[in-house]
Every structure is written in C-alpha cells, then in structure tokens.
Amino acid sequence: MRQLHTPWQIDAATGLVAGARQVPSCNYDERPDGVAPDLIIVHGISVPPGAYGGPWIDRLFTNCLSPHEHPYFATIADLKVSSHLLVRRDGEVVQYVPLHLRAWHAGASSYQGRSRCNDFSVGIELEGADDAAYEPAQYRVLADLIAVLCAAYPSLSTSRVVGHSDVAPGRKTDPGPAFDWRRLHALLRVCRR
Helix, strand or coil: CCCCCCCCCEECCCCCECCCCEHHHCEECCCCCCCCCEEEEEECCCCCCCCCCHHHHHHHHHCCCCCCCCCCCHHHHHCCCCCCCCECCCCCEECCCCCEEEECCCCCCCCCCEEEHHHEEEEEECCCCCCCCHHHHHHHHHHHHHHHHHHHHHCCCCHHHEHHHHHCCCCCCCCCCCHHHHHHHHHHHHHHH
C-alpha cells in the first residue's frame, strides 16, 4: 500500500478519526462480543432531500431535529439513527460514533447470508442524493478514509465496500445510481499501491 498523505488518522483503541469534526451521537451500542467490523457500507444522505449544508444531518444523528423546522422533518424527527462518519460535499469529515462501536445506519439488512449488518460494519454517509452527482472531493476523501480504515482494522478490506442498497435491496437505494463505483474502485487501486 502506498504511503497516504491524508489528515485522517485512526486510533484503533478509541475508534476516533483524528482530523474529523466530532459530533457525538447517543444512537449506538456495543458490537456483539468478538465481532470486528469487516464490511464498509456507503450511504447517501441529504436532509431535507436534495438540500446540502446546514446543521440538519448533525441534528438528525444527535436526536435534535425539530419536526417544526421543515415539513419533511416531521417524518424523520423521531428516528434513532446514526453513522460512524459523514463526508460532506466539500470533503469535510464528521464523526458521530467511534468505529469500534455499533452505529445504527443499516437497519434491517443482510450481506452474504449474514443479517444485522450494523453488527459487523462501518457506516460512511456521503452528503448527497441518489440522482445527483457526488463531488470529486467526496470520492478522494472516501477512498482515503477506506484506506486508513483498512490499515487500522485488519478485518476490513477494500474489496468489502458496498452500498446501502446492497445490504437492504428493495428498502434502500443509496448511494444511488449517481454514485460512481468505478471512480471509487480506481481511487482504491491507487491507495493499494
């Protein structure tokens, strides 16, 4: 693997990503005993749909989203959800849950015959929508994060990166058809050199 020149460093003991803005969520719990993350799930999120920027994702993942601030918020304000990481449109990284803990991002899910994907996965949200192109900065940061995750946690591999739609088909569509998997895989091949 080539030497990465990235601000992201992971402390495997604490599960924290140095360089990420920390916004602690209470929507997490312990992984099952003896279970290490061995899958990375890429998501797409915009709150409200199609809107970028603003405090809304942080507020959703910290249970502080007021149902009165936007009509859409009334439909999601009571959800108890989180993700380990978010990559904003400009490449900023936000961390909500330490990586060694179980974030609540995949919901009812299954991958290669294993259900409850939250038990064994790291969730990375990309600020975006199924039908809108993601930003170049997001691909670069996502590839770098995946590379440092794989270096910090030997159970993870660049070959085990999937979309939310892959673990919850029919229920979820993100990161959507606008997400360029070829571009991500090309960046990951560069990271492995």
